[in-house]
Amino acid sequence: MVELAPRHKYGLTLTVPVMPASGTFGYGDAYQDLVDVALLGAVVTNPVSLRSRRTAQGRRIGVRGDAFVVHTGWPNPGLNRVIRTYSETWERLPIPVIVHLLASRPEEVAQTAARLSGVAGVAGIELGFPATISVRDARATVEAAANEGDLPVIAKIPFGRVERLAPILAAHGADALTLTAPPRAVLPVRDERAGAVARFMRGRLYGAALFPLLLDTLSYWARRLPVPVIACGGIASPEDALACLTLGAAAVQIDALLWREPALLDTVARALVQPQKPDSVLAESSTEQPGMEDEE
Amino acid sequence: MVELAPRHKYGLTLTVPVMPASGTFGYGDAYQDLVDVALLGAVVTNPVSLRSRRTAQGRRIGVRGDAFVVHTGWPNPGLNRVIRTYSETWERLPIPVIVHLLASRPEEVAQTAARLSGVAGVAGIELGFPATISVRDARATVEAAANEGDLPVIAKIPFGRVERLAPILAAHGADALTLTAPPRAVLPVRDERAGAVARFMRGRLYGAALFPLLLDTLSYWARRLPVPVIACGGIASPEDALACLTLGAAAVQIDALLWREPALLDTVARALVQPQKPDSVLAESSTEQPGMEDEE
Amino acid sequence: MVKRQTAILRRARPAPPFWEIHLALEQPPEPGAYVLADLGGPLREPLFPSEIDSAGFVAAVPPGHPALRLLPGAEIDVIGPLGRGFRLNPDGHPLARLLLVAQVGFLPFLQPLFQAAPAVALVVEATTRAQLPAPTRFPPTLELTLVTLDGSAGYLGPLEAEGAVPSGLERAGPRLRELIAWTERACFAFELDRYPALAQCVSEVRIQPQADLAQALVRVPMPCGVGACDACRVATQRGERQACVDGPVFDLLAFRRE
Amino acid sequence: MVKRQTAILRRARPAPPFWEIHLALEQPPEPGAYVLADLGGPLREPLFPSEIDSAGFVAAVPPGHPALRLLPGAEIDVIGPLGRGFRLNPDGHPLARLLLVAQVGFLPFLQPLFQAAPAVALVVEATTRAQLPAPTRFPPTLELTLVTLDGSAGYLGPLEAEGAVPSGLERAGPRLRELIAWTERACFAFELDRYPALAQCVSEVRIQPQADLAQALVRVPMPCGVGACDACRVATQRGERQACVDGPVFDLLAFRRE
Numbered sequence A, B: 001m002v003e004l005a006p007r008h009k010y011g012l013t014l015t016v017p018v019m020p021a022s023g024t025f026g027y028g029d030a031y032q033d034l035v036d037v038a039l040l041g042a043v044v045t046n047p048v049s050l051r052s053r054r055t056a057q058g059r060r061i062g063v064r065g066d067a068f069v070v071h072t073g074w075p076n077p078g079l080n081r082v083i084r085t086y087s088e089t090w091e092r093l094p095i096p097v098i099v100h101l102l103a104s105r106p107e108e109v110a111q112t113a114a115r116l117s118g119v120a121g122v123a124g125i126e127l128g129f130p131a132t133i134s135v136r137d138a139r140a141t142v143e144a145a146a147n148e149g150d151l152p153v154i155a156k157i158p159f160g161r162v163e164r165l166a167p168i169l170a171a172h173g174a175d176a177l178t179l180t181a182p183p184r185a186v187l188p189v190r191d192e193r194a195g196a197v198a199r200f201m202r203g204r205l206y207g208a209a210l211f212p213l214l215l216d217t218l219s220y221w222a223r224r225l226p227v228p229v230i231a232c233g234g235i236a237s238p239e240d241a242l243a244c245l246t247l248g249a250a251a252v253q254i255d256a257l258l259w260r261e262p263a264l265l266d267t268v269a270r271a272l273v274q275p276q277k278p279d280s281v282l283a284e285s286s287t288e289q290p291g292m293e294d295e296e
Numbered sequence C, D: 001m002v003k004r005q006t007a008i009l010r011r012a013r014p015a016p017p018f019w020e021i022h023l024a025l026e027q028p029p030e031p032g033a034y035v036l037a038d039l040g041g042p043l044r045e046p047l048f049p050s051e052i053d054s055a056g057f058v059a060a061v062p063p064g065h066p067a068l069r070l071l072p073g074a075e076i077d078v079i080g081p082l083g084r085g086f087r088l089n090p091d092g093h094p095l096a097r098l099l100l101v102a103q104v105g106f107l108p109f110l111q112p113l114f115q116a117a118p119a120v121a122l123v124v125e126a127t128t129r130a131q132l133p134a135p136t137r138f139p140p141t142l143e144l145t146l147v148t149l150d151g152s153a154g155y156l157g158p159l160e161a162e163g164a165v166p167s168g169l170e171r172a173g174p175r176l177r178e179l180i181a182w183t184e185r186a187c188f189a190f191e192l193d194r195y196p197a198l199a200q201c202v203s204e205v206r207i208q209p210q211a212d213l214a215q216a217l218v219r220v221p222m223p224c225g226v227g228a229c230d231a232c233r234v235a236t237q238r239g240e241r242q243a244c245v246d247g248p249v250f251d252l253l254a255f256r257r258e
């Protein structure tokens, strides 16, 4: 059992500290044939906006070694249609549903959070921000979500903005923080017809190579923030997930690496649900000060 | 021909905009059997400190997919011994030598820069900073290097600190900027004897997967900074190097990927020395506003 | 849909430039449907059947495809079958006449349909003569129409173009329309951006076409295959659809311009 | 040192747990020296010779080693030969007596020396009996001393330990000292952290040892192999040295504690 919203009146309790990351798992039932959601702690939905959004133009996927760039523009049919389409699924799911909201203007987020508070099965909100959002706007957005809805609010911090955003959002209404959203990335696009690199694509970067950056951020921030931290970014195995918990994360999100290996979600969940024996993986260092080989 | 220090009285002119990154190529002659340095624009030395530094304790190398973490502690015998050992090599090399200095206290950097100004073959200084250096210290360090020595000064910006450091250092004496130093990273270390993940290592992350992050940074910053920008981070091919130049970089550094493929340096140099024909790779977008598929 | 380990039975190159990879699979995908295979990259790759047999299916892939790093005997992990393939006899009664239309690189997607009806006509469009497959490669029952963009062989393409042509050449458009008028079903395999104009051709010839009269296979990246990632969305007349689950085969007329 | 393409000639497992990979190479590395091979990972891997022949050399690698992803016939890219290997006859005159001492996992590094002198003694230390190689694997001329850390076979290790032992067991230390007193040259292959104590043993037995009397192969990561990256530095009595170019074989006594 892990409590992701200890300061919230209802709380947000997970039996297992594992969930998919927003944008990778659909709205709850896309993976029903391949993933046993009952083993997970929660489901986080794909991003939802108040009004519908269309798919982005241009190249959607670019592969770079074992990393890849994804560019979708977060298409979705808008809040009301998402609720109409999926509320039955959410009610039926045996685990809490966290709806990821694309944080736009605070008034809109207020409206959205209020609307979601009544929906059965929905146990929390995760807010996603544009990568370059100002501290002021991010704070106003979190406050709006916390004040106008009655659901726990998780803020997903853009990559590279932890220092500036995380402490402030934790102080202004965020019940938990997800560290971090995938980094923004640019990749040359090979135009196969022209046979030359003529354009670039912009998108979010995924890959196991990002995991060492996540651990670096966790190693400094997880124990300095006053709210639970959810680790996200390149987690590729149960050992990775345990390393995140050791460095102070309360839970983990498995991101787009699950597309290659959907079973990763269940595998990680099974590994984390077992009580950790004293001599188990990572146990040596799961103390307050995990064993870094060198302080430098 | 590319001028890396247009504001400097001597300048720093390269015939080809390609060089190895500090920490990957030794002090000039380590790769003499495998790389034809005459093809390169410059050599950047391994980091040098005023006093000698010992090798770091603990695990030095950790591999993560196609990325890897390196932890050396920047061992070096100190400035005077480095000069004694390598000044003949530097004088003999047919290309400019840029000495990378570990930026510690401004007084030390002032001393170091002054000492290097007299050394034959040395055409510039690149300053490296601790990842968490304060803006004030970084600025004082750059000012000290620029005022006390008479060599062009390149500041290598720590990963994730571009926004806060680059504009200020460019305004206070940096003739050029290297974007960026490798990110700090943490990786679980599997203790083979114990058979369990018991510790973590900290170091700098290298890998082709970092290149999309470099391009993202360049796409925004290269044309907004008032000094030439040297691109560094995961460049793995001539196409990558051309993409950097297209996005506004004046030159590129090839980093630790050259360990696997030392020929990469010469390959990139050969590709960049050829005058680019109008219909060549990337030409379509080598305008002021390179073609991003989407502004989002 | 299931996830399972399968083996590569055989690799051959009977029809260059494509390589054929024979995969063992109990429940192979239907024509136009696919499996997602873990071929060692960070994302799975879709494999479409170019032949289906009792052991599994054959995927024909272009040179450089990641599947070619694997040797016969290699075990690979596939998820599938996935997606909706071609729908050839929706009313239950078998087809008499079938039209297949493809750009040459997409020919393997239609290959399992080469003998799907007593009368099958195939239109292949290539940039130039050298890219066209030898007519001997096709079953003799197939009525073949060749089209090149430079007029170096067969009709002059592109298929949807109109207007005057240099003497000695004949436009492909009228021939295509003839075949569309003739057929009971038409299956297209082209880059997505060709479909609006091809849909236009069909709707000009067949005034009140029934649903699925003309079908179009859409090839876009499909990282997840189950409707989770939204990377495969395509715009249709009825709104956006996911190629991975709503397709990859759509009613061609869904791509008509307003 | 050169960079070249080479081929894997053969793969076999005559001496489990190691796999033997036979590489074609005109100028193979000497015993204790190495090549850096591109085996598909982001960093090259060192390959040390366990046998050297006219076609090239054999590298014996443990299970799971990235070289095992490659099949015979595969082309690989190697840089080398690199580093300083064992120095067996510095004065030009051939050795009569040679001592080899290794932890069992490092045995392949010493294998090319098994017949390097008329009289060769080999000391192998393993955790337990099951890890020890069968004596039949060694040339009959080799004088074999087995050591286990749990006393399940041979002498009781570790080699450098002293003090009382349970009855029925015999400490390995005195036997090692005997052999050190006897030999003209001693070659060690252990984890780096064992060398200070082993150096201590040697300096206790041989009062004024000549340089390179005892030599130690150091296995640390060597990403560049040419002295450029400083990842392979090891502390010696004369300051830090680079294992890749100053070693991998060092004078054991350089690792003595002050």
Ligand SMILES: Cc1cc2nc3c(=O)[nH]c(=O)nc-3n(C[C@H](O)[C@H](O)[C@H](O)COP(=O)(O)OP(=O)(O)OC[C@H]3O[C@@H](n4cnc5c(N)ncnc54)[C@H](O)[C@@H]3O)c2cc1C
Pocket (backbone or CB within 6 Å): A158, A159, A160, A161, A162, A163, A164, A180, A213, A214, A216, A217, A220, A221, B131, B132, B133, B158, B159, B160, B161, B183, B184, B185
């Ligand atoms: C050893 C260590 C000491 C630190 N000391 C301080 C401190 O004294 N005061 C403080 O406010 N913060 C400190 N930090 C935190 C650091 O400044 C970053 O805020 C933190 O790494 C999270 O990075 P981010 O906000 O950029 O988010 P991320 O998305 O994690 O950033 C991506 C990467 O950028 C790098 N990065 C970004 N900003 C910085 C930065 N300012 N410094 C170093 N790396 C950065 C990180 O390596 C990170 O991996 C420290 C971090 C570490 C690892």
Ligand SMILES: Cc1cc2nc3c(=O)[nH]c(=O)nc-3n(C[C@H](O)[C@H](O)[C@H](O)COP(=O)(O)OP(=O)(O)OC[C@H]3O[C@@H](n4cnc5c(N)ncnc54)[C@H](O)[C@@H]3O)c2cc1C
Pocket (backbone or CB within 6 Å): A131, A132, A158, A159, A160, A161, A183, A184, A185, B158, B159, B160, B161, B162, B163, B164, B180, B213, B214, B216, B217, B220, B221
């Ligand atoms: C489309 C776009 C619009 C931008 N608009 C502005 C602007 O209006 N004002 C401005 O001052 N800067 C802007 N930036 C710059 C941005 O804030 C970062 O400074 C820049 O990406 C360099 O990142 P870094 O300093 O963290 O260095 P890096 O080492 O490159 O940081 C690593 C990664 O962290 C991410 N990152 C770090 N900080 C930020 C941040 N503040 N915002 C977004 N991503 C970040 C980047 O994605 C980068 O890839 C913009 C960047 C982009 C790509």
Ligand SMILES: Cc1cc2nc3c(=O)[nH]c(=O)nc-3n(C[C@H](O)[C@H](O)[C@H](O)COP(=O)(O)O)c2cc1C
Pocket (backbone or CB within 6 Å): A047, A056, A070, A071, A072, A073, A074, A101, A102, A103, A104, A127, A128, A129, A130, A131, A181, A182, A202, A203, A204, B296
């Ligand atoms: C209103 C708005 C909200 C956003 N919210 C998120 C978010 O929730 N999560 C995120 O990663 N990026 C968010 N972004 C940031 C990105 O800049 C970008 O829109 C998003 O990452 C789309 O990814 P793509 O590259 O797949 O199109 C948001 C952008 C906008 C305009």
Ligand SMILES: Cc1cc2nc3c(=O)[nH]c(=O)nc-3n(C[C@H](O)[C@H](O)[C@H](O)COP(=O)(O)O)c2cc1C
Pocket (backbone or CB within 6 Å): A296, B047, B056, B070, B071, B072, B073, B074, B101, B102, B103, B104, B127, B128, B129, B130, B131, B181, B182, B202, B203, B204
């Ligand atoms: C005085 C000092 C100077 C530093 N200069 C640099 C530098 O020039 N380049 C860099 O990448 N990191 C620099 N660092 C930052 C790092 O925190 C770290 O010391 C360095 O990256 C060592 O890498 P390692 O992980 O291989 O030990 C410096 C640190 C100190 C203490």
Ligand code: FES
Pocket (backbone or CB within 6 Å): C221, C222, C223, C224, C225, C226, C227, C228, C229, C230, C231, C232, C233, C242, C243, C244, C245
């Ligand atoms: S491939 Fe992921 S939604 Fe279609």
Ligand code: FES
Pocket (backbone or CB within 6 Å): D221, D222, D223, D224, D225, D226, D227, D228, D229, D230, D231, D232, D233, D242, D243, D244, D245
């Ligand atoms: S391996 Fe790079 S210096 Fe030795």
